Amino acid sequence: MVYDIIGDIHGQADKLKGLLTKLGYRHNGVCYIAPKGHQAVFIGDLIDRGNQELATLFIVFDMIDNKQAIAVMGNHEYNAIGYATPNTITNDGSYLRVHSQHNTHQHQAFLDEVGFNSKLHRHWISRLYELPLWIETPHAIFIHACYDTCSMRQLQPLLTQHNQLTEHAVQLMGQPNTPIFFAAERLLKGIDVPLPKGITKTDKTGISRTRARVKWWEDDWQNRPISEILMADNLPNTTLSLSPDLQNFHINTDKFIFIGHYWLDGKPTPLTDQVVCIDYSAGKDGVLTAYRFDTNNPTLSADNFIW
Template sequence: MITVIPDIHADPQRLEATLSATDGQLAFLGDFIDGGQGACDHTVLTRVRGLIDAGAVAVMGNHELNALLFHRGLRADSPKNRNQHRSFLEAFGFATPEAMAWTDWFLTLPLWLDLDGLRLAHACWSIPDIATVAARRPDGRLQESDLAEIGAESTPFGRAVKRIVSGPEVTLPAGYAFRDHKGDLRTEVRLAWWRNDAATYREAALSVPDVAALPDVPLPAGVAAEIYPADAAPVLVGHYKMTGTPHVSGSAASIDYLEAPCAYRWDGEEVLNAERLSKI
């Protein structure tokens, strides 16, 4: 039995409630830091690190990667980025010895895990991107020397790392755009890469308030190649702040339900099953 736990975001109550409803081997999907009201990065990090030292496993989230970059001057020190990182900064400060020690620990977290039939990543199990990173870092663990390249997204390696922790986005055909939830006009759309029955932009789009704004045409071959194969090993991710009733099926799914916390109890099944979800 492996219990998979999605994003905690510095919420000690959510963490303890989740732990009380789980059993077996623990596997975390990253994003331990950077919470909202009531966040306590220190409490969550200390608890999770203790669990990992005792045998739990975890992958790196985009917030851990962003913190690595931010405290090394490789991510813009903008109001937006400081706001996203506020609770960590309030707990540890900017580039202080404690902040640097915790971000050093983030480097021990791999970008992906393959647990004898169950695959885990924070945002995307991209077969080509994982192959690109594994050619240099076979265990998926980054090194300090990789960070400048990742921050600049200047190479295939750097871009592959970003997609694994943040998910793929695709550019819409010329002439198409949509308004996001904040009203901003966008020409790139998040791809729900786990929907292996998605064949069009509308079916594969994620976080689009009005999918009618998107072209109802087949995905080009290069984009369709990002969709996870239906016959591949099951994979679970977090990251996406899913809405509605938690649900999984098929070969891949996000279990990051912000308003309906859950965990997934995997017991060797080859197809994900909603009955294996534990509501918190």
């Protein structure tokens, strides 16, 4: 089997059509058909930012429905579910994802196309529930942001047998500052830590942040200077003070791990000899990228990227 793993699309349907064509997929009038022996894997963040939200969803789910693709959930799909779902635990009229100015702006491209709480909106939210939080095969693990077996064990009792969300799980995961909340955040958004006092980072969307994402795939990251293991520039060579769960964090699998989420740039290359990120900022001004993984020749190489 050859998996064509496709990075974060963010509503860029034209880029997706171009990449699928370059990968050798052909549309038969119903969906894009994979080359013989291939299957597409979408690594999450199908929606938000771009102006072709529904077109992207139709392409992806038509392929899923016709067994030409599989997909995992990204944080933007998870956020969309929370934004659409009233908090039935507090029952105070609020939503699981607060309708703040920032959250609404981040989600506006999707809302503009579906209309909040419309029949179309509810249809696509129900379809997003079908996306598992992770997929594991004999050779690889596909997960949007962070492979963390501790968080996976915490969430698994709440999920379907295929690691999909349930309405009950969404309610529990949407309650801030609980272990279940943090487990979902870890898998879908990665590990982030506070920046040193007085330092802020402006992300690619122009938001000023006081926290930065950790390069959790790096060896012994807990004991290395933050200038090497945080995704931010111009940091001092100090180390982090970490909670026990992060001090004990490690990758406890020999399988290859494929992720998206991290808005990389430059020429695509594997992060390590085990971990590949396929997100090269297609949602802004970067390229939509795929990694072609052949289970009969399971080694990682920059030559396997296509964009």
